[in-house]
Amino acid sequence: MDFQHTEDRRMLADTLNRFITEQYGFNTRDTIARSTEGFSAEMWQRFAELGVIGALFDEADGGFGGAGFDVAVVFEALGRGLVVEPFLDTLIVGRALAHAGSEAQRARIASFIDGSQIAVLAHDEPGSHYEDARVTTRAEKSGEGWVLQGAKGVVQHAEHADALLVSARTAIDKPGNEFDEAGISLFLVPRDAAGVSVRGYRKIDGGRAAEVTLDNVKVNADALIGRQGGGFATLEHARGYGIVALASEAVGAMDIARDFTLEYLRTRKQFGAPIGSFQALQHRMADVLLEIEQARSAVINAAAAIDAPRAQRERALSAAKYTIGRIGARVAEEAIQLHGGIGMTWELPLAHYAKRLVMIDHQLGDEDHHLARYIALGREAA
Template sequence: MNFQHTEDRRMLADSLNRFIAEQYGFDTRDKIARSAEGFSVDMWRRFAELGVIGALFDEAHGGYGGQGFDVAVVFESLGRGLVVEPFLDTLIVGRALAHAGNAAQQETIAALIDGSQIVALAHDEPGSHYEASRVTTRATKRGDQWVLHGAKGVVQHAEQADLLLVSARTSCDLPGGEFDEAGISLFLVPRNAQGVSVRGYRKIDGGRAGEVTLDDVMLDAHAIVGVEGQGFATLEHATGYGLLALAAEALGAMDVTRDYTLDYLRTRKQFGVPIGSFQALQHRMADLLLEIEQARSSVINAAAAIDAPRAERERALSAAKYSTGRIGARVAEESIQLHGGIGMTWELPLSHYAKRLVMIDHQLGDEDHHLARYIALGRSAD
């Protein structure tokens, strides 16, 4: 199989990397990440004008890409710049709407691509422990309307989102109870709907998230995305692209962290010579470079398998998330140790890359979760 990027993807990567290097330097990024909004609306629209968001969707839904390698190229570049704008949730929610949304909901994708609307995935719940099928938020019928009640945690950009994609259980009397994959439905909820409240907070790796409370939120019948009770398949499909995106983002961050560390080893001197000439440090760095290439292979494999049958696709995605989670944490730890005390300082970009690598591991399931999932998927396929 040929894993070389097409000319269009290479041009996209070059344009995006150049834009980030020239317009989204670390000082700019740090200011945006610590702002009251947690991202820049102006910068978000500039990314949209550059065509970056459109690369995440296929032509049928107003984009010009949408394949696994398109997603990987974009997020690898975003990882290199520690970009905090809401690309991940835009991808996940947009993919869910493209997969199962009605005609009106799919029209929303155009507003995502041009940057005029912000969306967020409201799925994780307190105590869910990364189990995607554990949903306790309830949606009940009241006449021709749906009423939602529950709570969602760690909703990215919740304060600024125009729409929330909320998972809720519409069927409760099932053998698996609150863990049953059946009986889960998805709803498109305006953030300003009556009964929706958000408690925002700053994230340790930059940007903002929020806790969302749904207290008797009334929605019309058209708010449901897809078929009632069959939302889990759509959720798994959409978050699969999110797993690929996070793995690629981690890879981009690892590449930059590697370059910072190599440069430091070449310039920092001890006993009159660069510390990179010490054999012990050379061995540690060589091991790290091999690990990063292993992570790169897992991302390529996941991108190639994104359209494969379910078991093959999900195993490849979990393998990539496990690999980049484990290796990303090691890259963060080793790079800081090789830098010494300066590696921990706020002023050095390296410390921010290290924090982001650690936090990527915890989004959409950490390495332990995905290792167990990979094993379970293999057993079910046998």
Template sequence: MNFQHTEDRRMLADTLNRFIGEQYDFNARDRIACSAEGFSKDLWSRFAELGVIGALFDEADGGFGGAGFDIAVVFESLGRGLVVEPFLDTLIVGRAVARSGNDAQKAVLGELMEGSRIVALAHGEPESHYELARVTTRAERSGNTWQLNGAKAVVQHGEHASLFLVSARTSGDADAQDGVTLFLVPRDAAGVSVRGYRKIDGGRAAEVTFENVTLNDDALLGSAGEGFATLEYATGCGVLALCAEAVGAMDVAKDHTLEYLRTRKQFGVPIGSFQALQHRMADLLLEIEQARSAVINAAAALGAERKVRERAVSAAKYSIGRIGTLVAEECIQLHGGIGMTWELPLAHYAKRLVMIDHQLGDEDHHLERFAALGRE
């Protein structure tokens, strides 16, 4: 099997890596991540001009990529720079709209790819515990409209999104896949309230509350009660993206640690010459390659039938959760106390790797999900 990227993908990766290297160094990233906005609107527009957002979508939807490996290439580069711009939710919401939206709704895809609109996925709830079908936010039919009530947690870039993709239950029990409905809800709709806050790994998120929000049928994404399949597919794209981002971050953490082992001296020699540290580093390199293989497998399976696709992305997320935590711990330990300082970029890469494990389902969740899918 040929694991080499196509020429177009190599060119995209080279261009993106060069741009991030020149425009998104650690000091710039730290300033952006700690800003009131939590991302840079200017850089978001420049990413769009480079075609990076368009690479996440199929040609039929106005993009020029959209395959699993296109997503992996983009997000691996983003992981190398710890980029905090809203790529993940743009991918998830955009792929959901592309899959189930009508012609009017799909018009938003062009705005996403040109960077003129920020969107956010409002799905997770305080008691959902990563379970995709566990939705207690409700939408009830009232004449010719829907009344939406509920609360969503950790909505990425929720303060600045002009449009939310909201999951709500229109029928069935709280854990049932049937009865989950997706709505596109404008940020300025009456009854929508947003409370923003900083995230521990940089950028911002928000708690979003919907109180008697009135929606027409044109807000429905797909059919009422049948939104789970779209949500699962779009979230799977997001899981692949997170896994690729983690591999990019692991590569940088590895490179920084190798450089430190070559230059830090103890007893008059580089500490990298100590056999015990060499063994630890060699084991770490093997684990990172295992993570890379898991991402390749998930990217290749993204276009497969549901069970194959979902098992591959859950296997990748499990591997990334375990290996990402290991990389964070080992790289900090090999650096010693300096590895925990704010001024050292490594500490931020380690923090991001740990937090990726908790986005869209952690290691334990995806191990259980992988096993459950195998029993279906």
């Protein structure tokens, strides 16, 4: 199989990498990440004008890409620049609408692509421990619409989103069913709807997230995405693209951490010689380089399997997320240790890449979760 990118993808990568290098340098990124908004609406609009958001979606939904490798190319470049704009949630929400939304709901993807609206995923709950099917938020019928009650945690960019994609349990006829895959429904809820409460905070790796409380939130019937009780398959489908995105972002961040470390080993001198000439450090760096290439292979495998049958797809995704979690932490640790004390300073960009690599492991399931999931999926297939 040929894993070389097409000419269009190479052009997209070159354009995006050049834009990030010239317009989204570390100082600019740091200012944006520490701002009260946690992202730049101006930069978001410029990314949209470049066509970067459109590359994440199929032509049928107004985009011009949408394949697993299109997602990988975009997010690898975003990882190299530590971009904090809401690409991940835009991808997940847009993919959910494309998978199960009505014609009117799918039409909203165009507003994501042109940057005029932002929608984010509100699925994880306090104490869910990465279990995708653990949903205690409830939605009950009320006339022609629904009433939502519950809480969601770590909702990215929720303070400035136009809409929230909320998972809620509509099958509530029996107690103790909060782990059932059946009975989960998805709703597109306006952030400013009555009863929606958002408490924002800064994230350790830059940007902002929020805790969201839903207190008797009333929505119309057209807020339901797809079939009542059939939201889990849509959620799994959309989060699969999110895993490819996160894994690709991590590879981009690893490449930059590698480059910083190699440059430091070449220039930092001890006993009159560059420390990179010391054999022990050469061996450690060689191991890091091999690990990064293994991570890259796992991402390629996941991107290639995104349209495969469920068992094959989900195993490839969990394998990639596990690999990224393990290797990302090692790259972060080795890069900091090889830099010494300076590697921990706020002023050095490396420290920010290391934090981002560690935090990627905790989005959409950490390495322990995905290792267990990979084993369970293998048993199901046996």
